Amino acid sequence: MTASNAYGQLEDRFRRLSAVQGALAVLHWDSAAMMPPGGAETRGEQIAALSVIAHELITAADIGDLLAAAETVDLDPWQAANLAEMRRLWRHATAVPPALVEALARQSHDTELTWRSARAANDFKSLAPRLQSLLDLVREAAVAKAEAFGLSLYDALLDEYEPGGRSARIDALFTELEAFLPELRARVIDTQAALPPALPQDGPFAIEAQRALADKILDVLQFDRAHGRLDVSHHPFTGGVPDDVRITTRYATSDFTRSLMGVIHETGHAQYERGLPLRWRGQPVGQARGMTMHESQSLLFEMQACRTPEFIDFLAPLVRETFGREGEAYSAANLRRIYHRVAPGLIRVDADEVCYPSHVILRYRLERAMIDGALKVADLPAAWNQGMQELLGITPPDDADGCMQDIHWPGGSFGYFPTYTMGALAAAQLFQAAVAADSGILPGIAQGDFRPLLAWLRPHVHEMGSSLTTDEILTRATGVPLGTAAFKAHLEARYLRG
Amino acid sequence: MTASNAYGQLEDRFRRLSAVQGALAVLHWDSAAMMPPGGAETRGEQIAALSVIAHELITAADIGDLLAAAETVDLDPWQAANLAEMRRLWRHATAVPPALVEALARQSHDTELTWRSARAANDFKSLAPRLQSLLDLVREAAVAKAEAFGLSLYDALLDEYEPGGRSARIDALFTELEAFLPELRARVIDTQAALPPALPQDGPFAIEAQRALADKILDVLQFDRAHGRLDVSHHPFTGGVPDDVRITTRYATSDFTRSLMGVIHETGHAQYERGLPLRWRGQPVGQARGMTMHESQSLLFEMQACRTPEFIDFLAPLVRETFGREGEAYSAANLRRIYHRVAPGLIRVDADEVCYPSHVILRYRLERAMIDGALKVADLPAAWNQGMQELLGITPPDDADGCMQDIHWPGGSFGYFPTYTMGALAAAQLFQAAVAADSGILPGIAQGDFRPLLAWLRPHVHEMGSSLTTDEILTRATGVPLGTAAFKAHLEARYLRG
Numbered sequence A, B: 001m002t003a004s005n006a007y008g009q010l011e012d013r014f015r016r017l018s019a020v021q022g023a024l025a026v027l028h029w030d031s032a033a034m035m036p037p038g039g040a041e042t043r044g045e046q047i048a049a050l051s052v053i054a055h056e057l058i059t060a061a062d063i064g065d066l067l068a069a070a071e072t073v074d075l076d077p078w079q080a081a082n083l084a085e086m087r088r089l090w091r092h093a094t095a096v097p098p099a100l101v102e103a104l105a106r107q108s109h110d111t112e113l114t115w116r117s118a119r120a121a122n123d124f125k126s127l128a129p130r131l132q133s134l135l136d137l138v139r140e141a142a143v144a145k146a147e148a149f150g151l152s153l154y155d156a157l158l159d160e161y162e163p164g165g166r167s168a169r170i171d172a173l174f175t176e177l178e179a180f181l182p183e184l185r186a187r188v189i190d191t192q193a194a195l196p197p198a199l200p201q202d203g204p205f206a207i208e209a210q211r212a213l214a215d216k217i218l219d220v221l222q223f224d225r226a227h228g229r230l231d232v233s234h235h236p237f238t239g240g241v242p243d244d245v246r247i248t249t250r251y252a253t254s255d256f257t258r259s260l261m262g263v264i265h266e267t268g269h270a271q272y273e274r275g276l277p278l279r280w281r282g283q284p285v286g287q288a289r290g291m292t293m294h295e296s297q298s299l300l301f302e303m304q305a306c307r308t309p310e311f312i313d314f315l316a317p318l319v320r321e322t323f324g325r326e327g328e329a330y331s332a333a334n335l336r337r338i339y340h341r342v343a344p345g346l347i348r349v350d351a352d353e354v355c356y357p358s359h360v361i362l363r364y365r366l367e368r369a370m371i372d373g374a375l376k377v378a379d380l381p382a383a384w385n386q387g388m389q390e391l392l393g394i395t396p397p398d399d400a401d402g403c404m405q406d407i408h409w410p411g412g413s414f415g416y417f418p419t420y421t422m423g424a425l426a427a428a429q430l431f432q433a434a435v436a437a438d439s440g441i442l443p444g445i446a447q448g449d450f451r452p453l454l455a456w457l458r459p460h461v462h463e464m465g466s467s468l469t470t471d472e473i474l475t476r477a478t479g480v481p482l483g484t485a486a487f488k489a490h491l492e493a494r495y496l497r498g
Helices: A003-033 A037-058 A063-070 A077-094 A098-120 A124-149 A153-161 A167-193 A207-220 A257-275 A291-307 A309-323 A332-339 A356-372 A377-392 A418-437 A441-446 A451-460 A470-478 A485-495 B003-033 B037-058 B063-070 B077-094 B098-120 B124-149 B153-161 B167-193 B207-220 B257-275 B291-307 B309-323 B332-339 B356-372 B377-392 B418-437 B441-446 B451-460 B470-478 B485-495
Strands: A228-232 A238-241 A244-249 B228-232 B238-241 B244-249
Touching: A003 A037, A003 A063, A003 A077, A003 A238, A003 A244, A003 B003, A003 B037, A037 A077, A037 A098, A037 B003, A037 B238, A037 B244, A063 A077, A077 A124, A098 A124, A124 A153, A124 A356, A124 A377, A153 A167, A153 A356, A167 A356, A167 A418, A167 A485, A207 A228, A207 A257, A207 A309, A228 A257, A238 A257, A238 B037, A244 A257, A244 B037, A257 A291, A257 A332, A257 A451, A291 A309, A291 A418, A291 A451, A291 A470, A309 A332, A309 A441, A356 A377, A356 A418, A418 A441, A418 A451, A418 A470, A418 A485, A441 A451, A451 A470, B003 B037, B003 B063, B003 B077, B003 B238, B003 B244, B037 B077, B037 B098, B063 B077, B077 B124, B098 B124, B124 B153, B124 B356, B124 B377, B153 B167, B153 B356, B167 B356, B167 B418, B167 B485, B207 B228, B207 B257, B207 B309, B228 B257, B238 B257, B244 B257, B257 B291, B257 B332, B257 B451, B291 B309, B291 B418, B291 B451, B291 B470, B309 B332, B309 B441, B356 B377, B356 B418, B418 B441, B418 B451, B418 B470, B418 B485, B441 B451, B451 B470
Parallel strands: A228 A244, B228 B244
Antiparallel strands: A238 A244, B238 B244
């Protein structure tokens, strides 16, 4: 090995790693969207085997030497950023022993499957022992990473989803939110109480028609069907790889509005993946920057662009046409009332953007307590219900719509939740900057033309890949690092002066 | 390492290999049934990476020593058979250098994708250079294996699909077939010419209705939806793993009979996979014996059981009900005329069982010539058309329905085709034995009850896995090794005395 070809060798290694991770992404998508239940056990073995193999690829004995050698040679800025990402991934991977990686993959697969039936049966007791076992393994990994990185247990986990993310920063942002959100929420609720309520839209809305509407909206949002699919899964998500993005939704015949906005949300994720730098496919620097930036793109589509009056005016006639409905309940004004309605509710994924941060703050507190060892899984339902009462003033009637509503913990993801709200802040900041930079974006959205918006997002966000930090991308694109100002201004404009 | 735990270590290694191969099976299924076209390039990289990894697992430096050590200890008969299969797979894998394995995976993926568009455009010239490159790589692998095993080039390839299969044996069987098939075919055609022709069934037959009929038939055939799916792909196949079997079909609104029998065919494959010994999941001895035995199970369902008058009488009312049709064209008698019609045609997968062996004999001759170097890809269309004329008396009007009709060669499979006809022989032999052993099988089929047939197939074929050779399984189940007698008797009974 010479120093000059060390970097090239690393690119080869990480290209292979990316192929294995891409295969894993297909297996995960298939598990959620296609797999018959009897395939679960074998699938668990496949996922565990590929996870171990991926871990072996990145922790191979010579990677450390290759990294050190490559760091002594001159590289262009993207190569240097790629090398820095390689080292970051290598540090994460080498911090955790292979047996623990395999155990985590297996246990999270099993726990996720148990969660599906336990949630359906509202049976927390059947989930609790597996979730506790999974939490024990996650904590073991957190301890190992915390030691290696000199971070707290929670920050060591957070860093995987949000590179460079620290709880001190989150605490500061969340404290700012907690300072204005309760009063703002109360004012919005008062304001909306004085207005006529949203008229109910009577179902059933045939699933075939909802699918047809989703297809139309995918076209409007420039979703490229040559490089992606929309399917159905229990828990909507975006999976696959940048050139083959798999998004999912779920349909309920009683209501089309949730699934539709869900599809728009996932399309925001999909567009980020599609727009990642083509030159860097299969390399760490070519990947999405982190979950904050990923969520900023889904929320920019869902909460910013597609809840504007401009888009809702465009959407309403499509809704009437698709479902063959008429009348005031299907007017743009009523659709806006539905999509702008603010009210505390039980379910995070159905929450309005004013209440959403409270759902995240609850989960952030609880998962920090679980990771720090201060909260046992058995005590989670009581802690959850108490937190819901404190933060949103409501108490869940059961665990299915309480602490069992999310896939994240049963799937082994601790340290992920705060990125939803950091993403919401980033989305507000980016949309504000985009609209200010190009006066054609909002008129485009009004006509169902998202090309101007995408033309701004591509160079400012998507094509940056992981070449810069989240704050660097935001500072270049919006002039300031991540903050709460644009989000606060957005909420006030939409809900108090809308 | 001690000799006593060498065998256990090998089981661990092959379990992991099986998980990687299972992942590959899902990726292949997805490529054919789900993947958008723009995902092809990345998918090719994923498949190539996992193929290399699988190859590395089986060729790891210590496997040879582990095999030698395990062969010195006492094992039970299934363990011993498992160990023998491990050595067989190891010999195949170590014979080919890793770079060639990767090149083959890549080139066959690319060639298969090119074939899809080339066939649609009837453009052999666009396929030829890639297919020749692929053939060159296949021949390189054949040379390596032939040297390692002391076999001819063709037999070295054949052995992968049909363990222990040799072209001398195929030549003998095919010579027997060629001795009686042309005259039998002529007599059947004369016999059928004297009978009233099949009445046409006028389409369109809605795809949704065809799908509903397929679903009913899957239930009749005891296809377990908790462990499998039916989807659509360009070229129907059975994929996935034993506990998650993925079968595919294609629908044409002009005709439901082909897709329906296609589904039955794939269900025969699926039932074999499902019935493989549960105790040996993930181990070589737990896999299907080879492609002859696999095809025997699909043809036992398609050609033997489901073309009996008993089954067609059961099927006819389901057809009338599903499509809302009445009259003589939808009678059991007419459906039998359709399903028993013998006429030389262009397309192998649509061929009747009297003509089918001629399609296989043609491909067997041509692929032997290609592997031996006597036939270049550029000369394939002419050789194909000449062979079709000699064997079936017809000349294809174009290459799309000529030498480009099959996925096998573009997919890199040379040495596979003869197993179709060996499977047809085995199917006749096994069905004859099953019906003789259990007088409840045919009355069961007449009522749409396939449990008696499956109850015979499970212990006699499926649950044997790879613990015995093809001939040993057949001899135990039917009293004699693979031969042409039962097939000949079957054709004469059905088509000359039917």
